[in-house]
Amino acid sequence: MTTQHGRRQLLLIALVAVTLLVTIASIRYGAIDFSIAEISRALASLFPGQPEPTLDQRIFLELRFPRAILCLLVGASLGVGGTLMQALFRNPIVEPGLVGTSSGAAFGSALFFVLGGVLHIGTSLWSLPIAACAGGIISTYLVFLLARSREDGRASIVMLLLTGLAVNALFMSAIGFLSYIARDPQARSITFWSLGTLSGASWKAVEIVALSTVLGSIVAIRYAKQLNALMIGEEEATYLGVNVNRLKWIILSVNVVIVAVATAFTGVISFVGLVVPHILRMLGGADNRFLIVGSALTGATLLTLADLIARLSVRPAELPIGIVTSAVGVPVFIFLLRRRQYVF
Amino acid sequence: MLVGRNITFRVGSKELISDISASFAPGGLHLIVGPNGAGKSTLVKVLARLLRPQTGMVEYEGSDVVHVSEAELAKRRAVLSQAVEIAFPLTVREVVMMGRYPHFSGRPGPTDEQIVDEVMQHFDVTEFKDRYYQSLSGGERQRVNFARVLAQLWSHTTSCRYLFLDEPLTFLDIRHQIDFMKRIRSFTKDTDVVTVGVVHDLNLAARFADQILMLDEGRIVANGPPSEVLTTEKIKQVFGVEPTMIQTEDSNIHLIFN
Numbered sequence: 001m002t003t004q005h006g007r008r009q010l011l012l013i014a015l016v017a018v019t020l021l022v023t024i025a026s027i028r029y030g031a032i033d034f035s036i037a038e039i040s041r042a043l044a045s046l047f048p049g050q051p052e053p054t055l056d057q058r059i060f061l062e063l064r065f066p067r068a069i070l071c072l073l074v075g076a077s078l079g080v081g082g083t084l085m086q087a088l089f090r091n092p093i094v095e096p097g098l099v100g101t102s103s104g105a106a107f108g109s110a111l112f113f114v115l116g117g118v119l120h121i122g123t124s125l126w127s128l129p130i131a132a133c134a135g136g137i138i139s140t141y142l143v144f145l146l147a148r149s150r151e152d153g154r155a156s157i158v159m160l161l162l163t164g165l166a167v168n169a170l171f172m173s174a175i176g177f178l179s180y181i182a183r184d185p186q187a188r189s190i191t192f193w194s195l196g197t198l199s200g201a202s203w204k205a206v207e208i209v210a211l212s213t214v215l216g217s218i219v220a221i222r223y224a225k226q227l228n229a230l231m232i233g234e235e236e237a238t239y240l241g242v243n244v245n246r247l248k249w250i251i252l253s254v255n256v257v258i259v260a261v262a263t264a265f266t267g268v269i270s271f272v273g274l275v276v277p278h279i280l281r282m283l284g285g286a287d288n289r290f291l292i293v294g295s296a297l298t299g300a301t302l303l304t305l306a307d308l309i310a311r312l313s314v315r316p317a318e319l320p321i322g323i324v325t326s327a328v329g330v331p332v333f334i335f336l337l338r339r340r341q342y343v344f
Numbered sequence: 345m346l347v348g349r350n351i352t353f354r355v356g357s358k359e360l361i362s363d364i365s366a367s368f369a370p371g372g373l374h375l376i377v378g379p380n381g382a383g384k385s386t387l388v389k390v391l392a393r394l395l396r397p398q399t400g401m402v403e404y405e406g407s408d409v410v411h412v413s414e415a416e417l418a419k420r421r422a423v424l425s426q427a428v429e430i431a432f433p434l435t436v437r438e439v440v441m442m443g444r445y446p447h448f449s450g451r452p453g454p455t456d457e458q459i460v461d462e463v464m465q466h467f468d469v470t471e472f473k474d475r476y477y478q479s480l481s482g483g484e485r486q487r488v489n490f491a492r493v494l495a496q497l498w499s500h501t502t503s504c505r506y507l508f509l510d511e512p513l514t515f516l517d518i519r520h521q522i523d524f525m526k527r528i529r530s531f532t533k534d535t536d537v538v539t540v541g542v543v544h545d546l547n548l549a550a551r552f553a554d555q556i557l558m559l560d561e562g563r564i565v566a567n568g569p570p571s572e573v574l575t576t577e578k579i580k581q582v583f584g585v586e587p588t589m590i591q592t593e594d595s596n597i598h599l600i601f602n
Contacts, residue, residue, distance in 0.1 A: 003474070004435065004438075004474070090431045090432075091431060092431065092432065225445060228438075228442065228445075229445055231430055231432055231434060232428050232439070233429070235394060235425065236423075236425065236428060238394055238414065239418065239421070239422060239423045240442060240443075240445050240446060240496070241414050241416075241417065241418025241419070241446040242414065243414045281433060285433055285435065285438070286432035286433050286434050286438075287434075
């Protein structure tokens, strides 16, 4: 393990470096480009005694910078969520988007937008993430309930994927309906946002997503060893001292919370959670301690790159980020399905 | 000492094992035999506390095992199963290290690393240590699993260590079967090890077991040394085939089925 351990540490250090580089690119380029000097002046203006920020500097501080940070956090959440789901189902083609969590969370948030506006409820900081979590829990539960076999109560992977597809379609059409009945400003945000976008980033969003991502990842890392044991089967994990039922509940909850909170602020972004653990497993093996840390970094990097593409390809306008991740993720997904190296 | 008292386990209304009482002393190899559906595997799983019986109890050294936590139990109880499939690429050393999971939190310590190396040496899997488990043959995989299970039970504890065998020989060829039984025997020689297992081949059971427990339809038919349990009448009664007994020169019995 010593050689492998060293290799993994090198990989993680390299990932940190890449994440930093990509983040710098992400805060520099966009509808307007900022030089490093401008960025430092903007950051300096935050300290007392410095000149008031200019308009450009305020754009940087209030739009570009929180967006870059939110992007890192959401990417990390999706990466970790994907790793957790794959570890839990011992299957390399599961991700939060495929089992309904993301579309349910998006529906919860859309409902909040429409009803919240009409009923004048829930303008507190936490209402949106709570609505998203509720939606995510309901849809994920629905998928597992419907996919369960009548004979032995276990969910086969084919059933999970097909049911996930159906439940996703259901919630997406519900979102479509909400956007159809919604008044104009809300409707626009709903459509844009069912494709995924980071354009609504704010420091408030950063705070909440940071909280769920960091706490969720810490819990996930604590249970990494138990998730490793689960790789050799539920019975075997029990023999190794793991309380499998408890583990399942904890991991599912962590996953629903981190993915739903991220989805609440950015909409549905698919395939990041699927692709990220794969890349890492190819590079450094399947140990979940390595995978969880690595998938947070890789998820952050990939989503930031996708966001850069979304912003730069049609500038000064921008694409919904979900379009970019799907365009890249779908071919990878099909490739993985066709390779069939794994046991289903 | 492992004791089962009046164990009954049902699924729905069907009793898989009924009112089984038996004790298993350390230092001996206890094998359970019986036809398909006799409840052998269920009994092993109840004794290993994967399954909890509806009535009766399992005692490890006189105390009811129901009160022990999963994590505590795993330090002194291990199970070698039929075939372990792993969906992700894990190296042989990583799989063997799992056997040490109950003994450390966070990262493995020097003792754990040392035990894993020793166990891998013992099972001749050191040469595969950096290979992926998936790339191994069935016999090699089972050797890795055996190494993992013994890594779990390697160090002496203040109490007995319990090793259960849930049909581990099923997918092995005859050479591996004999090799495995020899290794299990030599591990069981330790005076603090209780070994209880299920084996299908009656001749292997006759050759290696100290005690044989014969089950049929969830009930004990006989329990004792091989020469008392594996008699022509009992085998005919339970398995429905009539064996011919041959006494080998080292006073083992050998069965030939017609």
